[in-house]
Amino acid sequence: MGNYFVIGGSSGIGKEIVSQLLADGHMVYATFNENETSMSGAEFSRLNVLEDDMQIPEVESLDGLVYCPGSINLKPFHRIKPEAFVDDFNLQVVGAIKVTQAALTLLKKGTNPSIVLFSTVAVQFGFPFHSQVAASKGALEGLTRALAAEFAPTIRVNCIAPSITDTPLAERLLSSDEKREANAQRHPLKEIGNPDDIAHTATFLLSPKAKWITGQILHVDGGMSSIK
Numbered sequence: 001m002g003n004y005f006v007i008g009g010s011s012g013i014g015k016e017i018v019s020q021l022l023a024d025g026h027m028v029y030a031t032f033n034e035n036e037t038s039m040s041g042a043e044f045s046r047l048n049v050l051e052d053d054m055q056i057p058e059v060e061s062l063d064g065l066v067y068c069p070g071s072i073n074l075k076p077f078h079r080i081k082p083e084a085f086v087d088d089f090n091l092q093v094v095g096a097i098k099v100t101q102a103a104l105t106l107l108k109k110g111t112n113p114s115i116v117l118f119s120t121v122a123v124q125f126g127f128p129f130h131s132q133v134a135a136s137k138g139a140l141e142g143l144t145r146a147l148a149a150e151f152a153p154t155i156r157v158n159c160i161a162p163s164i165t166d167t168p169l170a171e172r173l174l175s176s177d178e179k180r181e182a183n184a185q186r187h188p189l190k191e192i193g194n195p196d197d198i199a200h201t202a203t204f205l206l207s208p209k210a211k212w213i214t215g216q217i218l219h220v221d222g223g224m225s226s227i228k
Contacts, residue, residue, distance in 0.1 A: 002063030002111060004206065005056065006030040007099055013118070014068035016199035024203070029057040056102050059073030061109035064206040066116045067096040070137075071109070072169055074129040088136040096140065096151040107155050114206045115151075117144055121221040137161075140218050148215030156214040158205045163221035165193040189220030 004021050009030025021028045040044050056062075070092050073084065077187040096117055107113040119137040122130040144159040151157055164183050174180045174192065183194050201220050204210055219225045 001025045001027065001063060002206075003027045003057065004029070004058050004064040004065045004066070005062050005103060005144060007066065007095075008032060008068030009021045009172075010171055010209065011014070011155065013195045013202070014066070016195040017066055017068070017202050020196075020199050020203045021206070026063075027059075029059075039227050055107065056099075059106065061111075062103055062106040062113065063102050063194045064098065065111040066202060066206070067099055067199070068118060069219060070120075071096055071133065072173070073132045074173075075132065076129060077131045085132055087136055088132055089139065092136040093139045093143065096143070098171040102219075111156075112208050112211055113155045114210070115147065115155060115157045116202050116205050117157070117159040119144075119167075119217060121161055121219060121225050123161060124217075124219070125225050136165070144217065146214050147200050152214060156205075158210075158213060158216045158218065160198060160201055161217050161221065161225070161226045162193055162198050163187060165195060165198055167195055187224050188227040189222040191222055193207070193220065194224060207212055 001024075004026055006014055006018050006028060007023075007030075009028070009031035014030070014032075018028050035094040041106050071088055073080075073088065094109045100115060107115070117140050119141050120130075120133060122134045123138045123141055126134070139160070141159055144157055147155075148157040164173060166174060174183065180192060198220055201218055205213065205218070
């Protein structure tokens with residue numbers, strides 16, 4: 001069984017990834033900032049993803065790294081201060097860079113090691129009021145391809161781009177039956193994504209079953225990005 005490091009493992013998609021990895025018998029080291037967790041069987045440590053001194057598991061090797069932190073700030077472009085773009089970039093891009101750099105030596109010692117990052121359907125499929133989130137997530141997609149090229153053939157790097165998913169992060173967008181139904185109808189599959197839908201894709205990418213997949217942006221979005 002492998003050693004996996006999940007950044008942001010106490011809520012939403014990250015929590016479900018931790019649960020699935022634990023169910024498969026792996027050792028999981030998960031970090032979290034604000035949300036408490038009652039899960040057992042994993043080792044947890046607190047980590048501020050913006051700190052320079054990265055806290056990584058004290059293990060001989062890592063077989064996978066997942067970076068989950070993100071934000072959904074939807075505003076008209078003219079109302080967004082440049083500093084808000086910087087804040088999102090620091091959280092979602094610089095945070096992923098720092099953790100990856102800190103864990104790189106351990107990943108190189110892992111068995112078929114894999115890195116999984118997260119983007120959004122809004123990068124490929126333009127939506128109004130999504131400039132802030134699309135800018136930083138678009139940078140993550142570019143980072144995914146660049147790292148996949150640089151780390152091959154030792155470490156695989158892939159990115160998942162979901163549509164709206166029923167998580168605490170999206171709670172205000174799904175706060176009524178009307179909002180949930182309207183969002184569901186925008187997808188060809190007429191459903192809102194669940195954390196386990198995305199987590200199954202992440203654990204697949206971490207596993208040896210995906211050993212020939214790297215540099216990919218996987219659109220787990222109910223068909224939104226490719227079907228009209």
